[in-house]
């Protein structure tokens with residue numbers, strides 16, 4: 556099958572492209588660096604010619620509120636219009652668990668806009684909502700850092716390893732469109748402050764995590780329901796602790 560992965564050079568996109576290639580599919584890893592740009596439209600129609608499935612794992616280069624919303628709205632509109640013209644049979648997108656509960660955040664307003672465009676389009680679709688990638692812990696710490704202090708709430712979080720996200724996304728991609736949303740999460744639940752504290756300790760980072768129930772997560776206040784999936788979520792197999800130990804070993808190697 557011919558499958559186009561928009562954002563196919565990114566963290567999840569590159570893993571997905573390699574899984575789909577190994578299964579014998581004809582896969583195009585599309586991104587601005589390979590001449591396919593969903594914002595300007597450059598190369599998009601040519602890339603989608605003959606494609607049965609399109610997977611969107613692109614991300615906004617800027618996390619600033621207005622820029623994120625503009626990115627997901629413009630990219631989504633251009634992509635879905637081009638797919639409709641090309642007769643694409645399945646649009647797959649990667650979103651975030653709890654997106655509709657996190658709308659105080661500009662980033663999540665952007666993801667919500669992306670999802671809403673997909674739901675309103677004519678193309679059959681599947682939205683996979685994932686919890687936070689283990690690889691994203693450094694970015695979470697960075698966004699919450701003031702001086703040498705990282706201010707985070709103790710809200711529940713169920714992080715997932717990016718390899719497990721890519722596996723789940725490959726299964727959704729090759730399945731029938733669900734015309735709805737599916738969730739995927741890691742096997743263990745933690746408190747956000749404790750998880751980042753562990754990540755910083757293992758990676759030799761001297762910053763101190765301070766627990767603050769009013770600390771915002773990319774602009775949104777959290778509770779114990781905000782970031783975790785509902786019943787029936789697919790569960791990845793790799794434990795965060797095993798991943799973080801490997802990350803520490805790599806750092807010292």
Ligand SMILES: NC(=O)c1ccc[n+]([C@@H]2O[C@H](COP(=O)([O-])OP(=O)(O)OC[C@H]3O[C@@H](n4cnc5c(N)ncnc54)[C@H](OP(=O)(O)O)[C@@H]3O)[C@@H](O)[C@H]2O)c1
Nearest residue numbers: 562564565566567586587588592593613614650687688691
């Ligand atoms: N981080 C998390 O914890 C988390 C959790 C759940 C879901 N997600 C979602 O997962 C998705 C993928 O995230 P990621 O971390 O794998 O992203 P990433 O590594 O930042 O990669 C982003 C990709 O988007 C491409 N891209 C940027 N602008 C583009 C444009 N105008 N047209 C086409 N492609 C463009 C980039 O191409 P270049 O390399 O050419 O710039 C790159 O291939 C995101 O949509 C995110 O919302 C993330």
